[in-house]
Structure formats: structure tokens, C-alpha cells
Amino acid sequence: MAKLILAFNKQVIKEYPFTKDSITMGRQEDNSIVIDNPAVSGYHAKIDKVGGEYILTDLQSTNGIFVNDEKVVSHKLSHGDNIVIGKHVILFVATEKEEIEGGGKDKNLPLDKTMLLDTTKQRELLAKQKGEPLTTKLPEKIGVISFLDDSGHGDIELRKKLTKIGKAETSEVRLSGLLMGATAATISRRPAGYAISFAGGMTKLKVNGAVVKDSVPLNDFDTIELGSHKFQFYRKELRIS
Amino acid sequence: MQIKSSGMTDVGLQREGNEDSFSVQDAFGLYMVADGMGGHQAGEVASRVAVEMINESFSKWSKDHVPPDEIFGFPDDSLSREGNYILGSIRLANRVIYEMACEYEQYNGMGTTIVSLLVGSGLIVAANVGDSRMYLVRDNRIERMSKDHTIVAEHAEMGVMTEEEAARSPLRHILTRSLGSSENVDAEVFEIEPSSEDRFILCSDGLTDLATDEEILKVAQKETDPQRLCRRLIDLALERGAHDNTTVVTVFLDQVEKKRGTSFGTLGGLVADTLNGVGRIKRRFGL
Numbered sequence: 471m472a473k474l475i476l477a478f479n480k481q482v483i484k485e486y487p488f489t490k491d492s493i494t495m496g497r498q499e500d501n502s503i504v505i506d507n508p509a510v511s512g513y514h515a516k517i518d519k520v521g522g523e524y525i526l527t528d529l530q531s532t533n534g535i536f537v538n539d540e541k542v543v544s545h546k547l548s549h550g551d552n553i554v555i556g557k558h559v560i561l562f563v564a565t566e567k568e569e570i571e572g573g574g575k576d577k578n579l580p581l582d583k584t585m586l587l588d589t590t591k592q593r594e595l596l597a598k599q600k601g602e603p604l605t606t607k608l609p610e611k612i613g614v615i616s617f618l619d620d621s622g623h624g625d626i627e628l629r630k631k632l633t634k635i636g637k638a639e640t641s642e643v644r645l646s647g648l649l650m651g652a653t654a655a656t657i658s659r660r661p662a663g664y665a666i667s668f669a670g671g672m673t674k675l676k677v678n679g680a681v682v683k684d685s686v687p688l689n690d691f692d693t694i695e696l697g698s699h700k701f702q703f704y705r706k707e708l709r710i711s
Numbered sequence: 712m713q714i715k716s717s718g719m720t721d722v723g724l725q726r727e728g729n730e731d732s733f734s735v736q737d738a739f740g741l742y743m744v745a746d747g748m749g750g751h752q753a754g755e756v757a758s759r760v761a762v763e764m765i766n767e768s769f770s771k772w773s774k775d776h777v778p779p780d781e782i783f784g785f786p787d788d789s790l791s792r793e794g795n796y797i798l799g800s801i802r803l804a805n806r807v808i809y810e811m812a813c814e815y816e817q818y819n820g821m822g823t824t825i826v827s828l829l830v831g832s833g834l835i836v837a838a839n840v841g842d843s844r845m846y847l848v849r850d851n852r853i854e855r856m857s858k859d860h861t862i863v864a865e866h867a868e869m870g871v872m873t874e875e876e877a878a879r880s881p882l883r884h885i886l887t888r889s890l891g892s893s894e895n896v897d898a899e900v901f902e903i904e905p906s907s908e909d910r911f912i913l914c915s916d917g918l919t920d921l922a923t924d925e926e927i928l929k930v931a932q933k934e935t936d937p938q939r940l941c942r943r944l945i946d947l948a949l950e951r952g953a954h955d956n957t958t959v960v961t962v963f964l965d966q967v968e969k970k971r972g973t974s975f976g977t978l979g980g981l982v983a984d985t986l987n988g989v990g991r992i993k994r995r996f997g998l
Binding site for chain 1: 788789790791794833834849850854855856857858862863866869871872880881882884885886887889892899900901902903904906968
């Protein structure tokens with residue numbers, strides 16, 4: 471069985487055999503390894519046993535974790551790795567069997583096989599940690615179109631994955647105009663960000679003055695024209711109440 | 712709109728069984744790739760159950776025009792009706808696989824990824840769980856229409872790791888979500904407007920592990936036939952050692968109508984009168 475040895479100022483404090491599939495370390499008392507030190511986050515890091523491998527993951531801690539003097543976010547542990555959390559050091563010791571078979575190398579290693587990490591625990595811990603600053607977590611952003619004409623639309627948040635703009639009653643953004651298409655343009659939220667597409671009708675779609683026949687990605691403060699309508703795109707932080 | 716599609720799978724050069732499943736349903740425009748995991752053929756079962764369940768529930772709900780709040784789980788207001796059918800179908804498939812995995816010993820721990828493409832009229836719905844991907848090739852550019860659910864992809868999104876580091880990391884195969892591993896699952900769903908000559912490529916990580924997005928784009932640009940494109944992409948994985956099962960589904964769109972002319976129809980009187988007027992004027996001048 472693998473084990474972890476917790477040390478402070480080169481003094482061994484305690485040994486922890488790896489008996490579960492997942493262990494956590496941090497300042498809060500319900501961690502498997504409790505490290506009572508202000509430099510340590512409530513739930514600082516965890517180690518999961520995934521198919522014979524031990525994976526160390528930073529739980530978005532304030533001060534991060536270092537393995538053998540290198541900052542890591544997630545790391546496959548090898549025998550003898552030094553995990554540094556604040557001023558504490560945790561030494562990872564693989565069992566003899568694991569050491570011989572795996573040797574810390576990728577020999578028998580099924581890591582090119584897909585495996586699943588149980589993240590339930592991690593999410594629970596992250597939720598509990600709310601009070602602490604999550605330095606790496608990006609705030610979610612939502613797109614907004616802000617009308618610059620006198621249509622009276624003002625600012626519209628793009629809450630749909632696909633926002634239809636046009637004359638049809640089913641459009642999320644209804645625009646008037648003699649030659650406006652039933653759906654004249656659509657704005658979609660894609661993995662890489664927002665993009666606008668021309669959808670139909672006789673009214674031209676222009677982004678920053680250039681006619682769009684198909685689709686273009688949208689950047690903050692792009693100006694969009696549809697016939698006589700004019701609006702600007704930008705993203706703002708989504709506040710969850 | 713014209714749709715041409717194809718699907719192909721290959722066990723690869725190192726695995727004994729094929730745990731991938733795919734589905735090509737031109738009848739209701741639904742295309743899927745699933746990459747199963749779990750020993751003793753359980754992975755194969757998980758991926759097949761996922762694909763079959765989703766086909767079944769989606770086709771039933773869309774045939775019956777079921778209101779979105781009557782499908783499995785709460786509807787997502789940011790999605791269209793079709794988007795919600797896909798979301799609900801994925802949730803349902805997850806629950807079925809999860810319960811099978813809990814109930815039967817031989818299926819303990821099984822799971823699968825899923826990536827699905829729905830080509831509706833005037834709407835494309837892309838959805839995924841896990842690390843099987845969907846690409847859109849449009850205007851000679853390639854764009855991912857799926858989000859990987861892996862530790863490294865999440866780190867890359869947070870900005871603590873670059874995309875290149877993520878692609879090389881030994882942890883790149885560790886999933887944070889899959890179908891069958893927990894009672895509930897959140898699928899990533901995107902909706903876009905289709906466009907003529909759109910090409911979609913759905914694939915398992917057997918391909919994306921060995922080829923970059925740019926390399927996939929290059930191959931896709933050269934092929935005009937969906938079946939040949941599947942073949943070429945799988946051959947690429949085989950040339951590079953194919954350490955995993957590789958599955959590719961390709962969907963090519965054509966003649967997508969951008970309703971340019973129809974606005975006259977909806978304009979009614981005014982323009983129609985004007986056009987009649989043009990005819991009258993022309994006739995008057997003997998044209």
C-alpha cells in the first residue's frame with residue numbers, strides 16, 4: 471500500500487497509509503490530512519487512486535502546490551515525490567510492488583486508456599470552500615447586445631445558446647424593417663465564444679462595416695448593423711444571485 | 712437541405728476489442744459517436760446502450776412533439792425544443808447506464824463518452840459528455856463544437872495550462888464526466904445555424920490523440936465524399952500506431968436555404984403591389 475509522510479521543518483509529523491480511493495489535505499478538520507497553517511487553504515489538494523496510479527490535484531488553492539520544486543495543477547505521483555504545501559512537505563512512498571512494477575515509469579501504465587476521475591468529492595469541497603478566494607476560477611461571462619439606434623431595445627442579454635434576430639414572432643430579438651428577414655441573423659454561443667451568422671432576408675448583415683455572408687466570431691465592442699438597426703456586442707460578467 | 716453522411720470504426724492496432732459505437736440516422740438527422748470504458752466488454756455495452764437509448768428517446772419525443780417540460784429532467788431555457796430533446800435523451804441514457812452499472816456485477820464501473828450532432832431544419836444541435844469531439848469545417852476553418860471533459864481541458868480553460876501542455880499531458884485521458892458514472896450528468900450543448908457546405912466530423916479520441924485539429928482540417932479540405940473522409944482519417948490514425956479504437960462519423964451539408972427570397976412572401980401587400988406595378992409599367996412600354 472502506498473503511503474504519505476507529512477513533515478514540517480524536516481521533522482516527520484505523521485504517516486498516512488493510502489487506504490481509500492481518494493484523500494484530501496487542507497486546513498479544515500474533515501480533510502484526511504489536516505494541516506493547520508495559515509498558508510494552507512481549507513481544502514488545498516487531493517490525491518485520487520485511478521487504476522493503480524495516484525493523481526495529485528490542486529483544489530484551486532490560494533497558494534498552490536509544488537512537486538519536486540515545480541508548481542503543478544495536476545500530477546501523476548511517482549515514488550519519492552516531494553509535495554510541498556505551504557511550509558509542509560509530504561513525501562509520497564509507493565509500495566514495493568508498485569515501485570518494482572511501475573517503477574514510476576509508464577511501463578505497465580494504462581494512462582493512455584481513458585479513465586474517469588471521481589469529481590463528486592472535489593465539487594463538494596469546492597462548494598464548501600466558497601469563502602476563500604478562488605484565484606484561478608474565471609468568472610462566467612455572458613454576451614450582451616446594446617442597441618445604438620432608436621429602436622428602444624436597449625441592452626439585451628444573450629441568454630440562449632442560439633439567439634434569433636429578425637421579424638418573426640419567434641425571434642428572441644424582433645426587428646422591424648421592410649426587407650428584414652423572418653430570421654435575419656443568429657448569434658450562437660460556441661465552445662470558442664460567440665459568433666454571428668447571416669440567416670436570410672434581403673437585409674444585409676454587417677460587422678464593423680464589413681458584409682457578412684456566412685458567420686464571423688464576435689469580439690467585445692464589435693458593431694453590428696442589420697439594415698437601419700445598429701447595435702454593439704460585448705461580454706459582461708454573469709452575476710449569479 | 713441535402714445531407715450526406717458516413718460512419719466508420721476500426722479496432723486499431725493494439726486493442727483486442729472495440730468499445731466504440733456510432734450511429735448514423737439520416738431519417739431524423741441524428742449522428743453519434745460513443746467511446747465506452749470498463750473491462751470485460753462492459754465498455755462496449757455502455758457505448759451501445761448510450762447510442763441506442765438516445766436514438767430511441769429523441770425520435771420518439773420529436774415524433775410526438777412532446778413539450779420540453781415533460782421530458783427527462785428540467786428543461787434548459789437557453790436551448791431550443793430540439794436542444795432539450797437531446798439534453799433529455801443524454802440524461803436518460805446516463806441514468807440507464809448508471810443503473811445497469813450498479814445493478815449487475817459484470818457492468819460495475821462501466822461508462823462511456825458521447826458526442827451527438829442533430830441536423831434539424833434551420834438548426835444544428837451539438838452535444839457532448841467526455842472527450843469524444845465534434846469539429847465543424849466551414850469557410851476553410853476548423854472549429855470545435857464540443858468541449859472536452861478532462862482534467863487537463865478544465866485546467867486549460869482556467870488558464871493554468873496551455874492547450875499544447877494539455878495535449879501532451881500524461882493526464883489527458885482522465886475524464887471528469889462520463890455517462891454512467893453518476894446518477895446525473897450535465898451535457899455540453901451548443902446550437903448554431905447551418906450553412907451550405909458545412910462539414911461535421913464526430914470522432915473518438917483514437918483519432919484526436921494522434922492528429923491535431925489542423926491536420927484533420929487538411930484532410931477534410933481534400934475530400935468531397937463523406938465515406939472517403941472517414942477512411943482517410945482512420946488511415947491516418949492507423950499510420951500513427953492506432954493505440955486505441957478509432958471511430959469517425961462525417962456529415963456534409965449542402966444547399967442549406969438562407970431564406971433570401973421568402974421575405975417577399977411575408978411582406979404581403981406592399982411589395983407585391985409594387986412588383987405588380989412594375990409588370991404593368993413594363994407592359995405599358997410594350998416590354
